Amino acid sequence: xxxxxxxxxxxxxxxxxxxxxxxxxxxxxxxxxxxxxxxxxxxxxxxxxxxxxxxxxxxxxxxxxxxxxxxxxxxxxxxxxxxxxxxxxxxxxxxxxxxxxxxxxxxxxxxxxxxxxxxxxxxxxxxxxxxxxxxxxxxxxxxxxxxxxxxxxxxxxxxxxxxxxxxxxxxxxxxxxxxxxxxxxxxxxxxxxxxxxxxxxxxxxxxxxxxxxxxxxxxxxxxxxxxxxxxxxxxxxxxxxxxxxxxxxxxxxxxxxxxxxxxxxxxxxxxxxxxxxxxxxxxxxxxxxxxxxxxxxxxxxxxxxxxxxxxxxxxxxxxxxxxxx
Numbered sequence: 259x260x261x262x263x264x265x266x267x268x269x270x271x272x273x274x275x276x277x278x279x280x281x282x283x284x285x286x287x288x289x290x291x292x293x294x295x296x297x298x299x300x301x302x303x304x305x306x307x308x309x310x311x312x313x314x315x316x317x318x319x320x321x322x323x324x325x326x327x328x329x330x331x332x333x334x335x336x337x338x339x340x341x342x343x344x345x346x347x348x349x350x351x352x353x354x355x356x357x358x359x360x361x362x363x364x365x366x367x368x369x370x371x372x373x374x375x376x377x378x379x380x381x382x383x384x385x386x387x388x389x390x391x392x393x394x395x396x397x398x399x400x401x402x403x404x405x406x407x408x409x410x411x412x413x414x415x416x417x418x419x420x421x422x423x424x425x426x427x428x429x430x431x432x433x434x435x436x437x438x439x440x441x442x443x444x445x446x447x448x449x450x451x452x453x454x455x456x457x458x459x460x461x462x463x464x465x466x467x468x469x470x471x472x473x474x475x476x477x478x479x480x481x482x483x484x485x486x487x488x489x490x491x492x493x494x495x496x497x498x499x500x501x502x503x504x505x506x507x508x509x510x511x512x513x514x515x516x517x518x519x520x521x522x523x524x525x526x527x528x529x530x531x532x533x534x535x536x537x538x539x540x541x542x543x544x545x546x547x548x549x550x551x552x553x554x555x556x557x558x559x560x561x562x563x564x565x566x567x568x569x570x571x572x573x574x575x576x577x578x579x580x581x582x583x
Contacts, residue, residue: 289350289524293324296514297354299338300420301331304449305469305548309384310355312544316535321527331448334359334421339515340369343376348519350528353380358510359423361568365575366423367582378520379564381529382513382555383536384545386467388426388485389496390417393456394478401483401502404463408439415441417463418452423580425510426465429485431578432506433499468548485509492549511553511567513560529557 296317298310307329314325330338335357346352361373371377390401398404408415419427422445434441444461446452449469456464457478464470464479473479474493481496485508489498499506514532516525535541536554545552555563575581 287523289527290321290323292351293326294321294350295326295328295352297338297342297352298327298329299331299333299335299355299357300329301448301450302329303469304420305386305467305471305550306355307450308469309544309548309550313383313535313541316538316541317532319538320531320534333363334423334427336360336363336369336371339377340371343371343517346517348378348517348521350516350520350524353514353516353528355512356515356564357512358425358567358571359421361564362428362571362575363423364568365572366580373568374565376518377515378518378525379513379515379561380520380525380557381532381536382511382553382560382563383532385509385511385551385553386425387490387549387551388429388465388467388508388510389470389493390430390482391456391464391466391470391474391479392462392482393459394480396462396480398482399480401497404482405433405437405439405502408434408441409437412440413442415463416444416461417441417465418444418446418455418461419465420448420452420467421445425485425508426467428574428578428580429499429506429508430465433504435578436504436506468550471548486551490549491546509551511551511563513555525557 296310296314298307300306310327314327317325330341336359339354339356339360342352342354356377363369364373392398398407417430419430421427427443427445446455449466452464452466453469453473455461470479474481481493483502484490484496484498486498487507489496533554
């Protein structure tokens with residue numbers, strides 16, 4: 259009798275489990291049924307914000323639901339991902355850009371997330387074009403002139419970046435270390451604050467992404483150097499760091515992730531739609547306009563890249579002595 263009861267209970271449990279899986283699969287198949295929030299962890303007005311607003315409209319075509327860009331700036335792009343990891347449900351309706359500082363900050367000090375455990379990585383998208391700009395009336399016509407001035411005037415050059423610990427800030431400090439110079443860093447809250455600070459004379463130099471493009475194109479700023487492997491198509495006369503004798507390449511590849519525990523079927527739906535959106539003509543046009551790099555990675559490849567980037571940032575933080583006690 260007892261054996262028969264246990265068998266009956268086991269059958270009921272199997273039926274319940276099967277029913278649950280059926281419901282979950284049905285939900286995954288229907289996904290998405292409402293708008294998706296895409297967290298941009300930077301302030302409005304910068305290059306990455308501009309990109310995501312166009313990209314979200316492209317993604318809407320392939321998801322069949324609106325993609326709402328929500329700005330959550332702070333912590334050099336780490337506040338948004340940390341907030342998602344802490345509060346978002348693993349249902350695919352909240353995703354976020356993951357940029358290099360997410361990996362870097364974990365090696366610098368205590369953070370409220372684990373970059374390898376608290377996110378479900380979906381797709382690799384792009385990489386930045388970074389560079390150094392000065393006002394058009396600045397006395398430095400080349401990056402070498404700026405370096406020579408900085409060496410002869412320690413600490414006098416004040417440069418702005420989108421925030422402490424950003425790739426722009428880290429790269430400027432790597433340059434200073436390699437060239438034996440000292441300059442003063444003023445962290446901003448993003449490109450939207452960095453560019454006005456330079457135009458207003460609050461800083462002498464700005465290291466940033468292509469949020470500087472309109473000012474360079476209008477002649478209000480001068481682009482001295484870029485941080486990529488090769489010269490940009492848009493500003494082909496501007497040398498790279500390697501061309502001016504500094505063996506550094508920094509393009510900070512980024513992608514999209516959700517909170518940990520996303521259903522693989524949901525991940526596939528998001529990946530497939532955002533891949534189509536990445537290849538959409540409107541997205542292609544904004545990437546070209548901002549001179550950002552097409553750096554697509556599928557889900558598996560992106561997960562592998564994330565682990566490589568995580569280790570590279572650990573080594574860089576140790577090399578620059580940025581680890582906080």
